Amino acid sequence: MTTSDANPPAWVKSARQLERERQRRRTGRRSASVAAVSTVVFLALVIGLLVSSPGWPRVRQTFFSVGQLGDAFPDVLRGFWLNVEIFLIAEPLILGLGLLVALARSLTGPVFFPIRALAVGYTDVFRGVPTILLVYLIGFGVPALNLRGVPSDPAVLGGAALVLSYGAYVAEVFRAGIDSIHPSQRAAARSLGLSHVQSLRFVVLPQAVRRVVPPLLNDFSSLQKDTALVAVLGPLEALRQAQIHSADTFNYTPFLAAALLFIALTVPLARFTDHLAARAERRRAPGGGT
Amino acid sequence: MTTSDANPPAWVKSARQLERERQRRRTGRRSASVAAVSTVVFLALVIGLLVSSPGWPRVRQTFFSVGQLGDAFPDVLRGFWLNVEIFLIAEPLILGLGLLVALARSLTGPVFFPIRALAVGYTDVFRGVPTILLVYLIGFGVPALNLRGVPSDPAVLGGAALVLSYGAYVAEVFRAGIDSIHPSQRAAARSLGLSHVQSLRFVVLPQAVRRVVPPLLNDFSSLQKDTALVAVLGPLEALRQAQIHSADTFNYTPFLAAALLFIALTVPLARFTDHLAARAERRRAPGGGT
Amino acid sequence: MTARSDGIDGATPRSPDAALLRIENVWKTYHSQPVLRGVDLDVAAHEVVCLIGASGSGKSTLLRCVNLLETVDDGAIYLDGTEITDVRADADRARKRIGMVFQSYNLFPHMSVLDNITLAPVRVHKTPRAAAVAQARELLERFGLADKAKEYPDRLSGGQQQRVAIVRALATRPSLMLLDEVTSALDPELVTEVLGIIRELKESGMTMVLATHEMGFARDIADTVCFLDNGVLLETGPAEQIFTEPREPRTREFLQRVLESGRI
């Protein structure tokens, strides 16, 4: 600004504004109470209906038994570390693979047709094939091939199947993000002399990734739960431990223990991405550029 | 344009341009062949390695037996209709629920806090809970409640569990789309006199939905495959049929039949959305607004 | 309340000779940084007001406040005697009567030019589609865009986009138009045309508030010119007076620099 701040009038809130704010607070409080009360009533109704139903004691006993939860928890937790481990190793690989495939798909020009076709074929097939089949195919098929030097640890093979399957999903998410960046952004980057790769890296991808964080998180939490699929290859992860306890006792509560653990992982992640989104939002306040 | 088209020079392609196009075609052809050849070689290598491995005959027999495929196919196909049915009924419900929750989450102002909290709680919990537990809880728990007027068909209950689970995922996808629309678009809509709901309906959502088509399609194809989870409640859908055949014959090929059916559903969907995306892209050619 | 609001209750309709738009002591802050500082302004029906001032002085913000896209932090805005900043007022009803054109066009990229224009008439004003289309085509014709009706905004040049934005706002037949630097992206030939159209609109009784950097344009079209300086409405007066004998030294200084830039 070049204007000098000579004699700026001081702001003393007018009586009107004070009255307005009072009124806003009042109606705000009123609507907030209405909303809160109706929400609470709604929840109470649902819960009441549930609890008062004739079968509730049996259902509570079968799905929400505190004793069973306590009994199963240590085993389920032990299994859960395997899920976390597979997740932590698979996720970076998935992100890398997904990004590569997304970039391959967004290559233009007839020259890249075969690579594009490969990428398209990959996403099509691997999103279509049930993950469980992939786990079987890799978990039982690869050891059966009798190849030397190929790992045979079921957790590793199961993890590889997950990477292949989720790579296809994540690739599509990234592609959506990349496509949603207006071409003028890339034009601006290229005009500054940035190469194709640099434009992607510094201009397109940072914006694209931010836009797709919620769907990515979707795939994260799906993956977290699908780490349970490696159980078909034998390892004792959380859901399998729950299943064993459930079969032993004919009670489904152990699954609840697994669910609580999975939720305990998803919620902080969700809050973290909300925080990121809110920060990005603050940067583009509506006042300026419009 | 107000300019008259007086005396427009006619365009005869110059010798330079013709030479340039020849050269472009030539290098284009060359690079295209290089790319094609390397892709083919890569694929051939992978396949060759596979086929020449000592265990290949056994793997082929176990996973890719033509005879088994033929035997299992009719049953798997019969089961597949159930998957398609559940999918077709669940998907619209999921889209509706997801949209509602996404809109609830994007409400601003302290008044809406309880609704927002409810929506946040829903997405957090239902993305965290393993879908299989939800299927158990609803498929076994709801009939056990002995409530009158509540359906007890396992396909319906399983479908309801899928709706609740995927509703949370789709809500997050929609939210990403809504958040990615610049606030100035909403400002423009409001300034024309459109109400909040109208702005959403005519301006924000159409753009948001287009942006999230690929991640939505991800959730579609996940859902397609997770319709298999209702099998734990008893109905004989495709994967279950495959499993039965597989157990009969100690051969995994029947799963391949299921996979082929799922792929047959996913690929046309994927091509269709690609087509939509390409059309949207053509509308925002880089030339104009930049 | 400011001294100006002498006994007038916002909810009661006022005498017809009163201002169509009355801005009273409007304050607006962003992150406790004041951007508008107690702006007072009356715009009579059929009047054309130009807001001039340096970049960042708050012109766009003032227009956004009038259109209720921002909540004012103090003060009041009346449209036709009704306080539209009232807590209980229906913002959509007020906006229906106000047309706005944005500095950055804000066209809807997923709709053709024609759909952009007919959206509000059809959805908000319930005009039959055929009538809305006919009117839109007529307006497009007048702005030299007849052949672009089926195009999508991203394919148009900057000037073409801004013209579509103007047409879109006009199509709702507002009784007050807010125009934020509408001519900045137009080529000079079209400025003449738009000027003609705005004059035409004015003659047809349209009330307008324009933010502009085009002094020649302002001098030509405005009944009243307001000079905004760092959020303060420093000087208001007839166009001729402001441009020839400004009272405030800041205004003189500003116009001096503008003169040097060759835009007056």
Place this chain on the structure above:
Amino acid sequence: MTARSDGIDGATPRSPDAALLRIENVWKTYHSQPVLRGVDLDVAAHEVVCLIGASGSGKSTLLRCVNLLETVDDGAIYLDGTEITDVRADADRARKRIGMVFQSYNLFPHMSVLDNITLAPVRVHKTPRAAAVAQARELLERFGLADKAKEYPDRLSGGQQQRVAIVRALATRPSLMLLDEVTSALDPELVTEVLGIIRELKESGMTMVLATHEMGFARDIADTVCFLDNGVLLETGPAEQIFTEPREPRTREFLQRVLESGRI
């Protein structure tokens, strides 16, 4: 080949007195609709060329072709004697030496103003970050934006955004600057300032091609003015000649209308 390309091979460096930028018979079509029709233009080093013409006449498209953001459909463009439209030429190397400012700013919304400006110096020209930041701050200071270095683009007013875009292009120290209606969103005070900066740039030896609707500005800054009409470069000449005694009737007509709009 046009008659002009007499024996000059694009790949051979030419004598130093030749044009820094040479545009030869450039054609560009969109969907078989010609937008540029055989444009020929020479820009000498240290020369400032203004493109004028109606909206949609192809000014932006020509600038985009020079910066290789569009592939020409015929003809050639030489920078410093090297054909940059050659099939084998490295587009990035050419662009490194050309700065461009867009009509719609195209700032990177995820980066602060400072990061927008230092991106290319640091990543493309390998300037040490500290030096790049110092230079950026200096430029921001000169453009009255010193306090906005840490802001994000969406929070700036339109004029502020455009100034940042100019600074960003300048920061790569290009030998040719392409400016697409850079002053359209600036307030008159800043136009003077930018004008000053452009004159300064010119004196420091910068070659510039500007598309503009500001005739006063064009007359003041340009060595050569080109009138584009519907994709045809209808008339080229010294600014004074074009504005006072244009040869073509279309040019005269255009300027007549501009005169009426009060922008000259």
Place this chain on the structure above:
Amino acid sequence: PADSTGDAKASTSATGTAACAKDKLKLTKPGRLTVATDKPAFEPWFKNDDPSNGQGFESAVAYAVANRLGFAKNEVTWTTESFDSSYAPGPKKFDFDINQISITPERRKAVTFSDGYYDVAQAVVAADGGKYAGVTSVNELKNARIAVQVGTTALQAVRKQIQPATQPQVFNNQIDTINALKNKQVDVVVLDLPTAFYVTAAQVKNSKIVGQLPRSADGTEQFGLLLQRGNPLAGCLNVAIGQLKSSGELARIQDQWLTSSAGAAVLK
């Protein structure tokens, strides 16, 4: 011939407990006995994945029990019930489920079991000529990679009696368990003895039963019929099973469909 004896015994029992008269029973479908099992149904418990053919041990037991209760073969309906859903709370769509389900005290809290109709022993299967083919004691299995199927009591038997150094691997179903053995992803498989005989004879070439696990301290493991919790039908089923046992008919069925366990030595 079995029919005549069956009828005679049934009539005596009916006089003993009048509540078990065919028309007094509260059934899922009146007048019919609804029996559930999983699909696919494996040999030697069923044959050709068709429970209604009366072939295979459990199919034959089900028909024998039905017969004792006075149901003719065509009055028995078979329905599919997966193991996971057999113990879901709420009303059941079968009268009893016969699916190699072991009776345990914990499970009794959720469902009602009939008396046991088969004494189960767990057997260890290994690759013929492999490292564990000649094992004679449980101790030698401590370092083996062991596979079991989920939901079976084999897992507890392994944990209690072998106490292996590494966690046993738990597979979804029999086919995955067997494939893991074939692929050499595990060294031995633990499963119930009848299945083990079938696996080694028909399913995995070059495999053999190494031996049976010794009976655990807390009593013999038995398969029972599974009923809705509190279903009074259990009493009548117990009467019928008691009669089958005392008449020697159950032993005859067992001899007909299951290989004698004498062929597998008990591990020390």
